[in-house]
Each structure stands twice: as structure tokens, then as C-alpha cells.
Amino acid sequence: MDIKDTARLLDGAGVSAFLRSLPAHPRLLGLGEARHFVEELGEVRNEIFRHLVEHEGYRSFAIESDCLMGLVVDDYVTTGAGTLDDVMERGFSHGFGALTANRELVRWMRAYNEEHDEKLRFFGFDGPLEYWAASPRQALTGLYALLDGPLPGTVVSRETLDTLLxxxxxxxxxxxxxxxxxxxxxxxxxxxxxxxxxxxxxxLETQAPQLSAEDGDRAALYARTAVGLLRYHYWMADASPARWTRLSALRDAMMAANLRAVAENGPALVFAGNLHLQRDKSVMPFGDQQLEWWSAGAITATHLGDRYAFLASAFGAAGDDIPPPDTVEGILSTLPWDHCLIDGRRLAEVVTKDVTKPAPRVSRDFAYFPLDPARLGVIDGVVFLKQVATQG
Structure with missing residues (x-):
């Protein structure tokens, strides 16, 4: 078996064939980003999602963006509330609303829902945070408002809640x-x-039976976000060397909790950084530290097992940043297709059989996370783009 035996053209037929090769039909299919803000990958992602919706029964899309801001996008996609311009500005965190591919995705999802009774759903699954974190006000007051009658006032009055916030x-x-x-x-x-x-x-647990399905889902989102944000803020005040490892782990734990909720809405495509969706520990240099924590994908796979699948992405040439031929990306660049889908475990078998093992790629782009030759065996597949534009 050589490298061509591990790969197929990345098109609808290739995606369906990949899904059939898995041990179970995934409830969540993770598509990782080797780097944020790559429009070509966003375009490929859109093509994959359209195929999954039209041929594989997928009904949800989730992205590494603020879970509360994502409610704005979901309302637009499902009901047409607001305008597309407003939704792209208010419905995404991290600057993701400025990406053309994201705008086209939201536009297509809305158009699809206008013509079909069974609606597509949109979810942000990141917490309302970056390295810093937002106020827990929206989550706490939103939860408070959904609880019934005078009972919340026995916990705290709305006035006291506002004062404490x-x-x-x-x-x-x-x-x-x-x-x-x-x-x-x-x-x-x-x-x-x-x-x-x-x-x-x-x-909320005591009142769950009286809530509508929509209110119950939203209250649960507010609840886990409020608890997660307050926990994150607590550790932001920590001055120990473990601070950043703990914060990174808490963020991915919040992501994983949101992904479990997304999985309840039917098969979903999940789009986020490779480090967040991979099945094993994430490792990242941070100043003079090396951070290690269990990723959202690893936590999610613990709960879903074979119903979670992970496709990493990787790029060949990014502008003038060309991978050396002895790296995994360099080897994949010899394939005949511009866009291809590779079986991760078969790829691991091929490269580990060689006497000369692939070298890790060292990219000049600090925001690009190369494939680790030693971890190919825990990746279900690789979406490989032979060439992308120079990144900003």
C-alpha cells in the first residue's frame, strides 16, 4: 500500500464513502482547522455540509464561536429574524463573522429552511471568552428569567443579582x-x-418538566454557561503556574458540554481548531510553558464513543510557505488532487512502515498547527488542501 491507496478525491461521493468506512454513523463529525481564517477551507467545509444535509441526514452545524452569540444566528436561520448583515456582526465572536465563507453558509442555511419543513440549526459552542472572559450577566439573567414565578426570588432578587454583577x-x-x-x-x-x-x-432541575423543549434547551445553555464563566473567572484570578493549563482545560470542557447538547439535535458537522477537536491531549507552547490539556474532542469522544469522528485539516503550500518533502504535508502534496480526503489510520500505517519516518513540519506561520506524524493513528481522516492563499 502506498500513499495514493490512503486517499480519495474530496467530493460528495468521497465524503459518503468515508462515512461508510467508520464503525458507526457519527452523531458529531468534527472538521478541524489547521489554521483559522482560511477562506478556502471554509468553502470546502460549506461543500461538505451541503452534501451532508442533502444526502446524509445532517441537520445541525456548530462552530467555534460564542455559544450565546450563536443564538442570534440560529434565530435568523430558523425564523428569518433580523438581517444577514446584522447577524454576521452580532452573531459571531473572534472576528469569524467577517469571513465570506461563514456569510455564505448562514445565507444558504436560511434559504434551505425557507424551502423545507425540517429545519437546519446553527450553534456556537465556544464559551463567551477568549483568553479573558465576558460577564456572566446574560447567562445568569437569562436563566433567572426562564424560571417560574416567585421561586427565583427565594434564591436572590433580580435587584441583588444586578448589584452583584x-x-x-x-x-x-x-x-x-x-x-x-x-x-x-x-x-x-x-x-x-x-x-x-x-x-x-x-x-432549573426541579422545574424542567414544565418548560417547553425550546425554553428547556435555552435554560440549560444559560445554566452551563453561567457556571462555566464563573468558574473560568475564578481561575483567572489564580497566580499559580497551573493557571493557563487550568484555563485551557476549562474552556474545552465548556466546549464539550455544548457539543453534547448539539448532539441531541441530530447529526451535526462541527468546525473548530484541530487542537480543540482532536481525540487526544492538546499540546501548545505558551511563553516559557508547554500547556497540555484534554481537548473538547477527547472529552466528547469519551461520552459518544464511535458516534464521534474527527477529520483534521492540513495544507500544503500556504503562499510561499512550502512544506519540506519529508513531512506529512510534503508527502500528501504528491497526491494528484488539489483537495483530497485521506484515511487517517491507513495513512499512519503507510508512513510508519517507511524506514525514514516523516519529520514534523515547522511552519513559518505561528498560527498554523501542522500534522504530528506520531498522532495520525488517532485521526479518522485528513482533509488536505494542496495550496491555500497567503495568510494574513
Whole structure:
């Protein structure tokens, strides 16, 4: 078996053949990004999603973007609420709303729903955070509002909740990312809010039977986001060497909790960084530290087993950044297709049989995460683009 025996043209037939090769039909199919803001990969992703919807019964799309902002996009996709321009501005975090491929995806999903009774759904599954984190106000007050009658007032009044939350900018202070002393995550107000959030979540459990399915899903989203944000803020105030490892792990745990909720809405394509969706530990240099934590994909696979599948992406030439021929990306660049889909485990067999093992690619682009030759065996497949434009 040589390298061509591991690959097929990346088209609808190739995607369906790949799905049939898996041990089970995935509830979540993760498509990883080797680098954010690559329009060519977004275009390929859109083609894959359209095929999955039209031929494989997929009904949901989830992206590495703020889960609460994603509600704006989902409302537009399902009901037509708002305008496309407004949705792209308010419905995405991390600058993802500016990408042409994302705009085209949202436009297509809305057009599809206008013509079909069974609606497509859109989800953000990241927390409302970057390295810093947002105020828990939207999540806490949203949960509070969905709970019935006077009972929330026995936990805390709305006025007291607003007082404890205070101005949003004291939570979203970006300087707290690098200076724990500027975080309010261990202040008396924050500690009390963590207890209140716990009580509201317990109250939600007692009231779950009386909520509609839509209100129940939204309340559960608010609940896990409020708890997750307050926990993240608590660790932002930590000054120990374990701080960034803990924060990275908490972020992926929030992602994984959201992905489990997405899985309940039927088969979904999930789009996020390779590091978040891979099945094993994520490793990332950070200053003078080497961070290691279990990825959202690893946590999700623990719960879903074979119903979770992961496609990593990789690029050949990115502008003038050309992979050396002895790297995995260099080897894949010899394939005859511009876009191809490779069986990850068969690829691992081929490259490990060679006397000279592939060398890890060292890219000049710090934002590109190359394929690790030693980890190919835990990847279901690779979406390979032979050439992409120079990245900004």
C-alpha cells in the first residue's frame, strides 16, 4: 500500500464513502482547522455540509464561536429574524463573522429552511471568552428569567443579582488575562454569584418538566454557561503556574458540554481548531510553558464513543510557505488532487512502515498547527488542501 491507496478525491461521493468506512454513523463529525481564517477551507467545509444535509441526514452545524452569540444566528436561520448583515456582526465572536465563507453558509442555511419543513440549526459552542472572559450577566439573567414565578426570588432578587454583577467591564477587563490581580473572579461578589448560579441550576432541575423543549434547551445553555464563566473567572484570578493549563482545560470542557447538547439535535458537522477537536491531549507552547490539556474532542469522544469522528485539516503550500518533502504535508502534496480526503489510520500505517519516518513540519506561520506524524493513528481522516492563499 502506498500513499495514493490512503486517499480519495474530496467530493460528495468521497465524503459518503468515508462515512461508510467508520464503525458507526457519527452523531458529531468534527472538521478541524489547521489554521483559522482560511477562506478556502471554509468553502470546502460549506461543500461538505451541503452534501451532508442533502444526502446524509445532517441537520445541525456548530462552530467555534460564542455559544450565546450563536443564538442570534440560529434565530435568523430558523425564523428569518433580523438581517444577514446584522447577524454576521452580532452573531459571531473572534472576528469569524467577517469571513465570506461563514456569510455564505448562514445565507444558504436560511434559504434551505425557507424551502423545507425540517429545519437546519446553527450553534456556537465556544464559551463567551477568549483568553479573558465576558460577564456572566446574560447567562445568569437569562436563566433567572426562564424560571417560574416567585421561586427565583427565594434564591436572590433580580435587584441583588444586578448589584452583584455590577458593570460588565469589570468582568471583561482584558488586562486580567495576563495579570491575575486584575481579575474579580475571587472577589466576594463573584464567590456569592457562584453559589447563586449553583442554586439556580438546581432550581432549573426541579422545574424542567414544565418548560417547553425550546425554553428547556435555552435554560440549560444559560445554566452551563453561567457556571462555566464563573468558574473560568475564578481561575483567572489564580497566580499559580497551573493557571493557563487550568484555563485551557476549562474552556474545552465548556466546549464539550455544548457539543453534547448539539448532539441531541441530530447529526451535526462541527468546525473548530484541530487542537480543540482532536481525540487526544492538546499540546501548545505558551511563553516559557508547554500547556497540555484534554481537548473538547477527547472529552466528547469519551461520552459518544464511535458516534464521534474527527477529520483534521492540513495544507500544503500556504503562499510561499512550502512544506519540506519529508513531512506529512510534503508527502500528501504528491497526491494528484488539489483537495483530497485521506484515511487517517491507513495513512499512519503507510508512513510508519517507511524506514525514514516523516519529520514534523515547522511552519513559518505561528498560527498554523501542522500534522504530528506520531498522532495520525488517532485521526479518522485528513482533509488536505494542496495550496491555500497567503495568510494574513
Amino acid at each position: 455590577g458593570p460588565d467591564d469589570r468582568w471583561s477587563n482584558e488586562a486580567a488575562a495576563m495579570d491575575p490581580s486584575q481579575s474579580i473572579g475571587r472577589s466576594d461578589d463573584a464567590r456569592r454569584l457562584r453559589l447563586i448560579a449553583d442554586d439556580l441550576v438546581a432550581l
